[in-house]
Amino acid sequence: MNEQLPAVEVTGLHVRFGDVEAVAGVDLAAYAGQATALLGRNGAGKSTTMRVLAGLVPPTAGGAVVAGHDVRRDPLAVKRVTGYCPDVGGLVTRATAWEHLQLAARLRRMTDWEDRARDLLERFELGGAAHRVTGGFSHGMGRRLSVALAALHDPEVLLLDEPFDGVDPIGVEATLDVIADARARGACVLVSTHLRELAIEACGEVLVLRGGSRVATVSATEMAGEEGARAYRALLD
Amino acid sequence: MPTALSSTDAPTRIPAEFAWFRPVRDVGHLLRFRAAAVRRRSAFRWSALVLLFVTIGAATIPAFVPADDERRLQVAVLMPTAMAGIFAISIVSAIASGGGRELISREQGVAFPVSPTTDHLGALLLAPLNIAWLIQAWVLLGASAYGALPPRLFTAQMVTLLWLALATAAAQVIAWTVEAVRRRPHGIVAMRFLLVGLVAVAFWVQITGRTTTVLDSIPTLWLWVAGIQGFTWGWVSAIVLEAVLFVCLVVLGSIPANLAARRLPHDELRAETDTHTPRPMPWTDLSALLRIDRASVWRAVPMRRGMAVLAVGPGLVAVVGGLPWESITVLPGLVVSGGALLFGVNAWCLDGRGLLWRENLPIRPGTVFTVRALVIAEFLGIASVITILLASVRAGFPTASELTAIACTVVVVTVQVVGASMRWSDQRPYAVDLRSARATPAPPVMMVGYSARLALCTTITGLMFSFLAQVPDPAISLLVAVPCLAWSTMRLLRSRRRWIDPFERARVVTTVAA
Secondary structure: OOOOOOOEEEEEEEEEEOOEEEEEEEEEEEOOOOEEEEEEOOOOOHHHHHHHHOOOOOOOEEEEEEOOEEOOOOHHHHHHHEEEEOOOOOOOOOOEHHHHHHHHHHHOOOOOOHHHHHHHHHHOOOHHHOOEEHHHOOHHHHHHHHHHHHHOOOOOEEEEEOOOOOOOHHHHHHHHHHHHHHHHOOOEEEEEEOOHHHHHHHOOEEEEEEOOEEEEEEEHHHHOHHHHHHHHHHHHO | OOOOOOOOOOOOOOOHHHHHHHHHHHHHHHHHHHHHOOOOHHHHHHHHHHHHHHHHHHHHHHHHOOOOHHHHHHHHHHHHHHHHHHHHHHHHHHHHOOOOOOOOOHHHHOOOOOOHHHHHHHHHHHOOOOHHHHHHHHHHHHHHHHHHOHHHHHHHHHHHHHHHHHHHHHHHHHHHHHHHHHOOOOHHHHHHHHHHHHHHHHHHHHHOOOHHHHHHOOOHHHHHHHHOOOOOHHHHHHHHHHHHHHHHHHHHHHHHHHHHHHOOOHHHHHHHHOEOOOOOOOOOHHHHHHHHHHHHHHOOHHHHHHHHHHHHHHHHHHHHHOOOHHHHOOHHHHHHHHHHOOOHHHHHHHOOOHHHHHHOOOOOHHHHHHHHHHHHHHHHHHHHHHHHHHHHHHHOOOOHHHHHHHHHHHHHHHHHHHHHHHHHHHHOOOOOOOOOOOOOOOOHHHHHHHHHHHHHHHHHHHHHHHHHOOOOOOHHHHHHHHHHHHHHHHHHHHHHHHHHOHHHHHHHHHHHOO
């Protein structure tokens, strides 16, 4: 049992879009200095939960507290402490990569951000495309830039939604490094993915969602190997 | 393993007529696909009925309106020019939209085998769903009915209706040809030279006083005369000629459409691979947001093309027609309405899927709304000012009343249209990719509704200030503008309140980023 207070605490979270219940009672706790994976099939409610934690979608019922800020009462404070990589796109098509970084730095009141931005672009092998409009980026380049944008301001809570989707091995490695760095400096990391192997490589704990609800919370080691694959498969069915 | 057919296998041949008919069938499938996605079916049916009744009304009622013969004759004399006018508008509209609107967007259609011929037929079907085309068509049908009188109404309207179809199909052929040339190496430069040449010829015709001679030699004169002669052999031959030409042009259009489809659109590709020199850090949050929103607008191909057509087109018409200041007041409303239809009516689609990332940035939603409204207003204002500056070349110096009236018109219609755009953007957001010159911010039927409402509102405002431009005291225009602005601002603030609501905003963001 973890004795420290959770950096992210979700209790009885429900999100409805009209007749569709995207999240149906999720509870979770994630801690500073740890990485937690949200695993599950398409439509399990992973991305909607991440959007709630990023302050984008208000909960229909239940609640979520991120770094001490209630997502319902103070979404602006939640946005200040989080770095979010959305599951789809996440880039303004006609702006350059550098313009994205500059806007994020300006609105997050960052000073001396340029070296950090250049370093991130180099780590994700985007240095040569810094001043190109992102509309011409490949899917993988877009994903890599989204992770760099989420990590730019060293957020207290790093929310990565499908960060490995369509990304080449070098990009995967850079993303794993970003997650490791965030953990090392004491940030709480939440990674939503359907790729079990990468989830257990990046995270210490795994939450499995199904049909908008949490069905299991297990350590990454329990999800590893052939046995872990069978256990995961059983949780999905 | 060999996969070729053996001599004993029966060849599976597609019948020739089936292959030929496939694009027509595919258009049917795509229409059903689009119809299935219509959200408010009853509103859609009502809108279709209204369009039908307005068209029938425009084509019949003027024939029964009491008027003297001289006035009917004047209208009848102008008919061939009006027929040529709708042809010109169809050409401009089809060229500006890169060959015509898409029945299915490029992103959605990529998974389906949609042939360029199907795309051409779809664009042809969607061409009338454009308020500029519709208004011109209604005016033409009305003028035709008025000039023909009831005994020859049927014959005249048959000629006019077939002309509308023929002109639209011919415009489509020209637009695809222009697009095919534009996509060749140096094609854009070649087309710009051609455009400058055409404008120069138009000015030369105007300056040398040959406009009437040119208009009299337009072949539409023969068609119109055949239409008002009643059931004669001349009428039959005109109808047959129009019908045959229409079919030929529809078929012919598939050739440049196929040619264009084989080549890559240079301007869109350049827009996607452009690099931009970094600029210094903005001083304020507002200027930072303005900068990225402006980039989304001014770097987009449909917006740049649209701006060129909207701002310059009416201005040139005003110069050629020598419009006086009291008539120029109507132009800003039309320009501003057209500008809003480029992206404003679905303003949040500018960010596309990037809206999800932007929504995580720590900035008050009210500021984001204000910046978006400012960027739309700026775009519309610039278009209006260019039009007015061009129109002023022949209108001379305005009086104080005319100057005040035109300034009030620009401000009032801009605030009206920005208010309506932001309201619709909140109420009915769509996930749209505005990379292509052929993309529209909302489905075609919605675009007709939006454009009709904008055109009605701004034309009434323009006509009101046109009247006030003739009133000696300029203060009257200002006094009338104040309540108009107050009403539009109140509606704009109501839309802002709706956007600030987190549930409403989440609905818009998740829809646009879908």
